Amino acid sequence: MSEKNRDGKRTARERLAAERQRQRSADRRRRALIVGASIVCVLGLATVVGLLAANAGKSGKSGAAGPAVAPSGATGKDSLAIPVGQDSAKSTLTVWEDFRCPACQAFETAYRPTIRELTDAGKLRVEYHLATLIDGNTGGSGSHRAANAAACAQDAGKFRDFHDVLYENQPSETEDGFSDKAKLIELAGKVPGLDTPAFQTCVNDGTHDGWVTKSNDAFQSGGFSGTPTVLLDGKNIYTDRTMTPAKLKQMVEAANKS
Known part of the structure; x- marks a missing residue:
């Protein structure tokens, strides 16, 4: 060769x-x-007991102790749902979310325009449930404090706008930026009319801390695998790999025609 x-x-x-x-x-x-x-944002079955113990140990640190004071207009069992949209809507979207959760932010980015369109048209009602999964997974108090601040925004009738601002300014999952109450109040300035003395007091005093803890307890006992959990009229659509904003709209439109 x-x-x-x-x-x-x-x-x-x-x-x-x-x-x-x-x-x-x-x-x-x-x-x-x-x-x-x-x-990402998934609660493994094998770690549930450990996370519950960790959360219990940190409850005082995050200011979670105290009475469960529900925000204005909260509905459902134990008043744990924050509603957006008209009561007469034929379809209900139930969303379990955590403001520190990157997957929740991804869902919001993809589906928000469609959800807004449908709620504004009176065809869809959304019920938001707030969880503090990331606090338990990685430590910190940002999930809890952001949820309390969102409940304070609900008291002011500005939950949806502040909800969107939180996701648009979500810190890195490991940074726990929402643990800074001053930062949450600063973000409220992006929502016209929200940054008031009443809102600041609500955030700084943790007025809804006990309610947030109760909401997270409901999430823990609900058998959900992680956040976001998204149910359309009781059916989990987040696990449907064929689901898209267009398909969601089609399903809601069909329900309104029936």
């Missing part, structure tokens, strides 16, 4: 080996992304 042929075969083998290595690296990255996406 000539030296030229041997060099050619060696080069081909080297190219094949390099290609296989690139493929293995791509597969590892793809698996890492899939695993990472699947565990």
Whole structure:
């Protein structure tokens, strides 16, 4: 065999080996992304007991103790739902969420325009339930304090707008930026008419801390796998891999025609 042929075969083998290595690296990255996406904001069954114990131990630190004072207009069992939309709407979207949860932010970014369109048209009513899953998973109090601030915004009749501002300014999951009450009050300035003495007192005093704890307890005992959990008329649509904003709109429109 000539030296030229041997060099050619060696080069081909080297190219094949390099290609296989690139493929293995791509597969590892793809698996890492899939695993990472699947565990974001998910409450593993095996860790429920530990998280409940951790939350219980941190309840005093986050200011969660005290009476469960529901925000104005809260509805449902134990007044744990914050409603947005008309009572006469034929479809109800139930959303369990955590303001520190990146997956919740992703859901909001994708579905908010459609949800707003349907609620403004009187075709959809949304009931928001607030959880503090990330506080339990990574430590901190930002989920709890943001939920209290959102309840304070509900008292002022500005929950939806402040809800959107929180997601638009969500800090990194590991930073716990919402634990800073001054930051929450600063963000309230982005909602016209919300940053008032009454709102500031509500945030600083943790007026709805006990209610937030009760809401999170309901989440923990509800058998949900993580946040967001999104139910349309009782059916979990977040786990439907074919679901899109267009499909959600189609389902709501069909319910209103029936």
